[in-house]
Amino acid sequence: MIKEQIVVTSAQMRDIEGRIFAGGMPVAALMEKVAGLISNRLKSIIPKDRTIGILVGPGHNGGDALVVARELHFQGYQVWIYQPFPKLKELTSQHLQYAQSLGIPCYQELAELPSCDFLIDGLFGFGLEREITGNIAATINHFNDWNCQIFSIDLPSGLHTDTGEVLGTAIRATHTFCLGLWKQGLLQEQALEYIGKAELIDFDIPLADIHVILGEVPKIKRITKTTVFNTLSLPLPPTTHKYKSGHLLLICGSKRYAGGAILTGLGARASGVGMLSIAVPESIKPLLVSHLPEALIIGCPETETGAISDLQLPPKTDLSSFSAIACGPGLTTDATPIVEQVINSEVPLILDADGLNILAQLGTIPTLRKRQNTTILTPHTGEFHRLFPDINYQDRVKAVQTAALQTGAVVLLKGARIAISNPEGVVWINPESTPALARGGSGDVLTGLMGGILARVVNKQVNIEDVVAAASWWHSQGGILAAKERTELGVDAFTLTQYLMRVLVDM
Numbered sequence: 359m360i361k362e363q364i365v366v367t368s369a370q371m372r373d374i375e376g377r378i379f380a381g382g383m384p385v386a387a388l389m390e391k392v393a394g395l396i397s398n399r400l401k402s403i404i405p406k407d408r409t410i411g412i413l414v415g416p417g418h419n420g421g422d423a424l425v426v427a428r429e430l431h432f433q434g435y436q437v438w439i440y441q442p443f444p445k446l447k448e449l450t451s452q453h454l455q456y457a458q459s460l461g462i463p464c465y466q467e468l469a470e471l472p473s474c475d476f477l478i479d480g481l482f483g484f485g486l487e488r489e490i491t492g493n494i495a496a497t498i499n500h501f502n503d504w505n506c507q508i509f510s511i512d513l514p515s516g517l518h519t520d521t522g523e524v525l526g527t528a529i530r531a532t533h534t535f536c537l538g539l540w541k542q543g544l545l546q547e548q549a550l551e552y553i554g555k556a557e558l559i560d561f562d563i564p565l566a567d568i569h570v571i572l573g574e575v576p577k578i579k580r581i582t583k584t585t586v587f588n589t590l591s592l593p594l595p596p597t598t599h600k601y602k603s604g605h606l607l608l609i610c611g612s613k614r615y616a617g618g619a620i621l622t623g624l625g626a627r628a629s630g631v632g633m634l635s636i637a638v639p640e641s642i643k644p645l646l647v648s649h650l651p652e653a654l655i656i657g658c659p660e661t662e663t664g665a666i667s668d669l670q671l672p673p674k675t676d677l678s679s680f681s682a683i684a685c686g687p688g689l690t691t692d693a694t695p696i697v698e699q700v701i702n703s704e705v706p707l708i709l710d711a712d713g714l715n716i717l718a719q720l721g722t723i724p725t726l727r728k729r730q731n732t733t734i735l736t737p738h739t740g741e742f743h744r745l746f747p748d749i750n751y752q753d754r755v756k757a758v759q760t761a762a763l764q765t766g767a768v769v770l771l772k773g774a775r776i777a778i779s780n781p782e783g784v785v786w787i788n789p790e791s792t793p794a795l796a797r798g799g800s801g802d803v804l805t806g807l808m809g810g811i812l813a814r815v816v817n818k819q820v821n822i823e824d825v826v827a828a829a830s831w832w833h834s835q836g837g838i839l840a841a842k843e844r845t846e847l848g849v850d851a852f853t854l855t856q857y858l859m860r861v862l863v864d865m
């Protein structure tokens with residue numbers, strides 16, 4: 359477990375820091391260490407000739423900011439301090455006194471403040487415990503209106519540490535330096551527009567202290583490149599061969615949605631899966647063959663609406679011949695018998711798109727309760743609501759945990775920050791993505807990619823949620839890479855499939 363993967367609540371952070379102090383580390387020394395690390399980062403970002411305004415709150419977040427103010431002052435930056443609170447914590451008050459004794463200008467009134475190029479937000483950190491109101495709220499709105507770059511210490515002031523919701527109002531940071539361990543609120547969708555670019559400032563919290571508070575396996579984890587590399591079991595063993603790299607069956611497409619089948623197939627191709635079979639209605643088989651010559655395209659009988667009516671597998675083949683099945687993209691909801699058939703099979707299964715809509719029509723929980731084998735659901739919010747009408751998906755972490763618990767499946771909830779839970783409530787959050795992926799077809803690519811990874815590693819000792827997390831990370835990194843080279847408007851789903859391989863090369 360690496361620190362970048364660990365996610366904590368404010369209570370857990372309080373307990374972890376409590377163990378550090380109980381171990382003998384003086385609070386002031388920790389504050390000095392933390393603020394020194396922040397100052398070094400700021401020195402590498404802010405040119406020397408710029409002016410910096412330091413916003414100081416009543417608690418230790420303010421204390422951090424005052425140490426930063428002193429250190430930047432000694433480095434020769436022009437610094438001023440804004441400190442509107444009547445009562446400060448003892449340590450914060452001492453740092454303010456010292457800053458003033460150094461002659462750093464300190465202001466209590468907004469009207470007196472000189473303009474500045476950068477603001478350092480040390481108003482509130484994980485100690486924020488209630489709605490911000492009155493003139494503090496007005497102050498935060500005032501600084502947001504300055505439209506200058508704001509660096510927030512630990513969290514943008516005003517964000518709830520655990521849920522990421524805005525408590526009254528919040529600083530819109532350009533950059534957030536999260537201290538020690540990632541706060542859960544920074545990984546919630548609703549917080550994204552306030553966080554700006556987030557980075558972790560590691561101040562050497564002993565892993566032993568973390569394990570005592572969080573237990574061996576933290577409940578909520580942040581997907582990182584390490585997760586993905588471990589799960590993809592790269593590099594491949596030299597003695598591998600196509601039958602050892604899994605055999606994936608995709609069941610997708612219809613006369614109306616042939617493109618969905620092609621994109622799903624291209625996503626699977628990018629996964630490096632050994633063998634790929636794609637069951638589609640007979641009428642679009644030639645299309646699939648032309649796009650995916652390496653895949654075994656199975657033309658199936660179709661309904662008069664052009665949906666698969668019967669899974670006619672090749673001779674001596676049945677569903678158990680496959681390492682994994684991914685079913686749903688482009689199926690339309692006229693393929694209900696097919697979805698029932700795969701749900702009743704014993705094969706590890708990913709359901710997406712119309713596979714999920716049909717599952718919802720069949721009755722999500724009673725239908726899945728019958729399945730013993732691995733099941734993965736990959737809904738976007740609309741599909742999630744159809745599957746689980748009684749679950750409020752505003753708190754996405756709780757929503758996926760509840761859905762996974764109720765179904766026994768691993769559930770991925772799509773969005774700007776994908777959340778994944780296994781039935782035991784262990785959650786992965788994908789910390790990075792790009793709006794470029796919010797386009798038709800990119801979900802089909804994810805399904806194919808995920809199916810290919812699952813087929814490749816399902817017989818190895820991997821956690822299914824790690825496979826889903828790896829696919830989600832790989833998919834979003836492909837989108838980020840493509841957006842960097844082609845702008846956020848240039849990442850159609852087909853282009854995305856071309857960038858997926860680039861991701862691993864650049865890792």
Ligand SMILES: NC(=O)C1=CN([C@@H]2O[C@H](COP(=O)(O)OP(=O)(O)OC[C@H]3O[C@@H](n4cnc5c(N)ncnc54)[C@H](O)[C@@H]3O)[C@@H](O)[C@H]2O)[C@H](O)CC1
Pocket residue numbers: 375385388389392415416417418419420422447481482483484485486487488489490491494511512513537
């Ligand atoms: N724990 C440590 O020793 C270290 C913490 N780090 C930094 O300190 C903050 C946490 O500090 P804490 O004093 O607990 O709280 P905050 O500084 O976040 O400030 C909250 C402060 O303000 C009061 N308050 C809460 N809500 C409101 C409100 N709505 N309106 C007005 N005032 C409010 C509350 O009473 C608190 O006193 C952490 O984020 C780090 O930045 C160091 O980095 C390491 C050592």
Ligand SMILES: [K+]
Pocket residue numbers: 419479480481482483510511512513514515
């Ligand atoms: K802050």
